[in-house]
Structure formats: C-alpha cells, structure tokens
Amino acid sequence: MGIAERKERDKEELRERILVAAKTLFLEKGVEKTSIRNIADLIEYSPGSIYHYFKDKNEIFHALHQGGFQQLMSRMEVLAAVSNPMERLKKMGAIYVDFALENPDMYDLMFIKEAPMDHVFNSNDEQWKEGFGTFNFLRATIQECIQEGYFRGHEKEALSFLVWSTVHGMVSLRIRRRCEVVLADRQDTIVKDGLDAFFNILDRL
Amino acid sequence: MGIAERKERDKEELRERILVAAKTLFLEKGVEKTSIRNIADLIEYSPGSIYHYFKDKNEIFHALHQGGFQQLMSRMEVLAAVSNPMERLKKMGAIYVDFALENPDMYDLMFIKEAPMDHVFNSNDEQWKEGFGTFNFLRATIQECIQEGYFRGHEKEALSFLVWSTVHGMVSLRIRRRCEVVLADRQDTIVKDGLDAFFNILDRL
DNA sequence: TTAGTTTTTAAACAGTGTTCATTTATTTTT
DNA sequence: AAAAATAAATGAACACTGTTTAAAAACTAA
Numbered sequence: 001m002g003i004a005e006r007k008e009r010d011k012e013e014l015r016e017r018i019l020v021a022a023k024t025l026f027l028e029k030g031v032e033k034t035s036i037r038n039i040a041d042l043i044e045y046s047p048g049s050i051y052h053y054f055k056d057k058n059e060i061f062h063a064l065h066q067g068g069f070q071q072l073m074s075r076m077e078v079l080a081a082v083s084n085p086m087e088r089l090k091k092m093g094a095i096y097v098d099f100a101l102e103n104p105d106m107y108d109l110m111f112i113k114e115a116p117m118d119h120v121f122n123s124n125d126e127q128w129k130e131g132f133g134t135f136n137f138l139r140a141t142i143q144e145c146i147q148e149g150y151f152r153g154h155e156k157e158a159l160s161f162l163v164w165s166t167v168h169g170m171v172s173l174r175i176r177r178r179c180e181v182v183l184a185d186r187q188d189t190i191v192k193d194g195l196d197a198f199f200n201i202l203d204r205l
Numbered sequence: 206m207g208i209a210e211r212k213e214r215d216k217e218e219l220r221e222r223i224l225v226a227a228k229t230l231f232l233e234k235g236v237e238k239t240s241i242r243n244i245a246d247l248i249e250y251s252p253g254s255i256y257h258y259f260k261d262k263n264e265i266f267h268a269l270h271q272g273g274f275q276q277l278m279s280r281m282e283v284l285a286a287v288s289n290p291m292e293r294l295k296k297m298g299a300i301y302v303d304f305a306l307e308n309p310d311m312y313d314l315m316f317i318k319e320a321p322m323d324h325v326f327n328s329n330d331e332q333w334k335e336g337f338g339t340f341n342f343l344r345a346t347i348q349e350c351i352q353e354g355y356f357r358g359h360e361k362e363a364l365s366f367l368v369w370s371t372v373h374g375m376v377s378l379r380i381r382r383r384c385e386v387v388l389a390d391r392q393d394t395i396v397k398d399g400l401d402a403f404f405n406i407l408d409r410l
Numbered sequence: 411t412t413a414g415t416t417t418t419t420a421a422a423c424a425g426t427g428t429t430c431a432t433t434t435a436t437t438t439t440t
Numbered sequence: 441a442a443a444a445a446t447a448a449a450t451g452a453a454c455a456c457t458g459t460t461t462a463a464a465a466a467c468t469a470a
Contacts, residue, residue, distance in 0.1 A: 011448095035426060046450045048429080057427065112317065117382045128386040135387045154405065158398035161375070161388060162406075165399060169374025170366070177322045181333040182340045183366060193363035194370060200359065201367075201406065216417095240457060251419045253460080262458065 015053045017043050022060050023067070027105055031061055031115055055123070061109060062119040068106040069130035072099050076137060085144035090199050092141060093167050097195055100171035112172055138164060151205060170194050220258045222248050227265050228272070232310055236266055236320055260328070266314060267324040273311040274335035277304050281342060290349035295404050297346060298372050302400055305376035317377055343369060356410060375399050 021042040025034040036057060040047040054060045075095050082088040100107040109116060110131075120128045139160045145151055151159055170191045173179055183190050226247040230239040241262060245252040259265045280300050287293040305312040314321060315336075325333045344365045350356055356364055375396045378384055388395050 036428080037426080047427090048451075049449050051428070052448070111383060112377075112381060114381060120386070121382070131383060131387050154402055155398075157388070157391060158395065158402045161378075161384075161395050162371070162399045162402045165374030165378055166367070166371045167374070168378055169370030169372070172317075172377060173366075173370055173373055176317060176319060177326070178316060178336060179366075181325070182336055183362070186362065190363065190366050193360075194367045197359055197363045197367045201410065204410065205406065241459085242457080252458085253420080254418055256459070257417075 011053075014043075014045075018050055018053055018060065019063055019067075023064055026061070026064065026109075030105065031109065031113060056119075058115050058119040058122070061113075062116040065106070065109045065116040066130055068103070068110045069134060071103070071106070072096070072110075072134060073137075075099055076134075079141075085141055085148055086150055086202070089138075089141050089145060089163070090202065092138065093163070093195060093198070096167050097171055097191060100167075100175070101191065104175045107171060108175055111168060112176065135160070135164065166198055167195070216258075219248075219250075223255055223258055223265065224268055224272075228269055231266070231269065231314075235310065236314065236318060261324075263320050263324040263327070266318075267321040270311070270314045270321040271335055273308070273315045274339065276308070276311070277301070277315075277339060278342075280304055281339075290346055290353055291355055291407070294343075294346050294350060294368070295407065297343065298368070298400060298403070301372050302376055302396060305372075305380070306396065309380045312376060313380055316373060317381065340365070340369065371403055372400070 018039060021039045022034065025038050025042065029038075036050055037047050039060075040050055050060075054063070075098075076092065079088050079092055079095070082091055117128075139156065142151070142160045142163065143156050146154070146156060146159075174187075174191050179187050179190055186193070223244060226244045227239065230243050230247065234243075241255055242252045244265075245255055255265075259268070280303075281297065284293050284297055284300070287296055305316075322333075344361065347356070347365045347368065348361050351359070351361060351364075379392075379396050384392050384395055391398070
C-alpha cells in the first residue's frame with residue numbers, strides 16, 4: 001500500500017527541510033553560531049524533533065558538506081574535455097581555488113572544520129568517500145602526467161599530496177585570515193598570484 | 206613605596222597562573238572544550254575573576270598563541286648558521302613542519318583556529334606581529350635566494366606565500382585529519398614525503 | 411580604628427547540545 | 441465508528457557555556 005511510501009516521502013522531505021534550514025543559517029552565521037534551536041525555529045518544529053532525523057549536530061553538517069563535494073565535483077566535469085594531463089592538472093587547481101574563494105564557508109566545512117570529520121570517525125561505516133573521490137581524481141591526473149614524462153623522479157602519491165597541500169594551503173591561509181596582516185596590501189590577489197607562481201614552477205619541471 | 210610594586214607583581218603572577226592553567230587544559234582538551242570555569246577551577250578562583258585579567262576568552266588564547274610563536278622563532282635560531290639561502294630555506298621548511306607535527310594543538314591555534322585572529326581584529330591596536338615576524342623571516346630568505354640567482358622569473362612576495370602555503374597545507378591537512386582516509390596507509394610518512402618532494406622541486410628550479 | 415580602594419565572589423542572564431517521558435497525531439484492527 | 445497500536449512531535453529538564461554585575465571581602469592609607 002502507498003501509505004508507507006508516502007510516510008517515507010514525508011520523512012525524507014522534512015529531513016531535507018532541516019538541511020535547507022541548516023544550510024541557510026550556516027551560510028549567514030557559520031557552523032558554531034547555528035544552533036539546533038535556530039534550525040528548529042526556522043522550520044517551525046521543536047528542537048527535539050530534529051534528533052529523529054539526525055543523530056547529532058555533526059551529522060547535519062556532515063550531510064551539508066556532502067553537498068559541497070557534489071558542487072566541487074560538478075565543476076570538475078569540464079576537465080574531461082582537457083586531453084593534456086598537465087593542462088588538466090593546472091585547470092583543476094584553478095577550479096579548486098575558485099571554488100574555495102567563491103564558497104569560503106563551504107570550503108571551510110569541507111576541508112578545515114573538524115565537525116564533519118568527527119562524524120566520519122565516530123560512525124565508522126563511512127569512508128569520507130567524498131574526499132576520497134576528489135583526491136582520486138587528482139591522483140589519476142598526476143599518474144597520467146608521470147606516464148607522459150612529466151615529474152621525472154617523483155612518486156605519484158607524495159606528489160598528489162603536495163599539489164593538494166599547495167592549493168589547500170593558499171586558500172586556507174586566506175579563509176582563516178592569516179593573509180590580512182602579513183600580506184595586507186595584496187590580500188585579494190595573493191592567492192591568484194601564488195597559484196600562477198605554482199603553475200610556472202610546474203611548467204618548468 | 207614597594208607595596209604598589211608588589212601588587213603589580215601579584216597581578217602579573219595571577220595572570221601568568223591563568224595562562225598556565227589555560228595552556229594545560231587546552232593541550233589536553235582543545236580550545237573549544239576548555240571553559241572559563243575549567244580554568245577558574247584549576248587555579249581555585251571564581252570564574253568572574255578571570256575577567257579582571259583578560260577581556261574575554263579570545264584574549265586568553267591569543268596570549269597563548271604568542272607563546273607558540275616564541276617557541277617556533279627560537280627553533281629558527283639555528284638557521285643563522287646556514288649561510289646558503291637555499292639550504293636555509295629548506296631547513297626552515299623542515300623546522301616549520303617538525304614544529305607543527307610535534308605541537309599540533311599549538312600549531313592549530315597559531316595558524317588554523319579563528320579564535321586568536323578574532324582578538325587581533327577586534328582589538329585593533331596589535332598587528333599580529335608574531336605572524337608578521339615569522340613571515341618576514343621567510344620573505345628575507347626568499348629575497349636572498351633570488352639575489353643569488355635562484356627562482357629566476359619569480360617574484361618575492363608571491364613565492365614567499367607559495368612556500369608558506371605548501372608547508373602549511375601539508376601540516377594542516379594532516380592536523381585536521383583529511384589524510385586519515387584519503388592516504389590512510391601512509392598517514393605518518395606522507396608529510397615527510399611531501400616535503401621531500403617539495404625540496405626536490407626547489408632544487409631543480 | 412575608620413575611610414577608601416582594590417580584588418574577589420556568587421548569582422544571574424541568555425544561550426548551547428542533548429535526552430526523554432509525555433502528549434499528540436496517525437494508522438491499523440476490531 | 442470505536443478502540444487499540446504505532447509513529448511522530450513536544451516541552452521540560454540536564455548539564456553545560458561565556459559574560460556581566462551588584463554585593464561582599466580583603467587590603468591599604470589616613
């Protein structure tokens with residue numbers, strides 16, 4: 001009978017409404033300042049009811065960060081058209097950095113905050129497959145670069161980590177405001193300039 | 206008269222005791238889980254009294270992170286003996302990474318957490334001179350490298366940021382546990398390997 | 411000893427995540 | 441249609457949080 005199915009749909013819909021409310025508040029106030037009561041107020045439910053849909057606050061923000069990975073991954077789709085792996089690698093870096101600077105709060109949640117990771121390690125079923133997927137994409141591209149003769153003498157794994165670290169380092173220093181004093185005058189351009197310098201180095205390898 | 210001086214000393218001593226208690230708790234539980242009441246309990250004072258010595262919680266953790274910069278700077282002192290700027294740059298990177306991996310919580314406070322930065326921007330007198338000092342050290346070394354013919358075609362500022370970003374990226378991905386799944390089997394060696402790969406690249410420039 | 415000053419305190423405020431017995435709403439069975 | 445069974449939502453409570461403030465205690469100066 002269709003009643004069970006409709007109830008299933010209803011449940012799923014409310015779950016989604018919680019997520020939308022959480023995302024709205026999170027984008028305007030940040031994770032820490034978004035409380036369960038805030039979310040409950042916005043969807044006009046009691047705070048306790050949220051716990052019938054999510055184990056705890058971390059699970060909500062884990063669910064949200066999954067959406068961020070989907071966004072990032074869909075931006076990466078244009079890379080399929082770039083046949084040269086070295087070109088693809090550079091374009092990948094640019095997309096990554098653009099995503100981070102255009103969605104700093106989401107990036108923060110995905111790659112800096114501990115909240116979603118707490119959930120990954122506490123509910124040990126999942127494997128942070130989101131992060132796994134994006135990193136594998138990088139790994140495969142680096143692999144191709146090596147096969148085509150780039151990065152002689154380097155090993156795939158360490159190099160992938162290095163590339164990821166470089167772009168992550170730049171955007172996370174920016175997002176967590178460590179550039180604002182140290183590089184005050186060039187705040188807005190330094191990440192782009194740093195990325196260009198990085199690409200220059202890659203070209204000369 | 207010496208009474209005023211003794212009172213001054215007493216005040217300074219209690220301030221120090223608050224800082225020591227805060228550091229003890231912070232190193233075993235983290236910033237978020239260290240409360241003003243916890244600190245007050247440890248020094249056997251009431252919670253309110255702490256507010257006569259520090260404006261708010263952020264100021265306490267700003268004061269703590271200053272100590273971290275002193276630690277890091279003192280580790281850098283051995284670099285004065287390294288005359289070749291390229292050698293010095295690499296050694297600097299190694300010291301930075303070692304410091305971060307040996308004092309992950311302090312590093313987190315210094316370069317990842319927003320708490321101490323909140324204080325920097327809210328009490329606008331200070332200029333995050335700690336971070337400024339360490340970055341200037343890097344900047345000067347890169348400058349010397351360029352003068353000696355390294356990094357041809359590169360500009361000091363962007364390159365300094367790039368180098369900082371790379372080492373920061375590696376240790377912060379590690380500290381915030383983004384390696385644990387993506388690079389599970391090589392967790393403990395990946396930062397060292399990544400740094401070696403980075404040094405290799407620098408050598409070939 | 412008294413008056414004045416500084417330091418410390420306890421209580422209160424407004425908030426937090428989370429749990430749980432109870433109520434409300436819905437569905438199934440009689 | 442009424443009663444029983446199931447599911448969902450609630451509100452109060454718990455144990456916390458950072459911070460403010462009026463009152464109390466401690467200390468110094470006259």
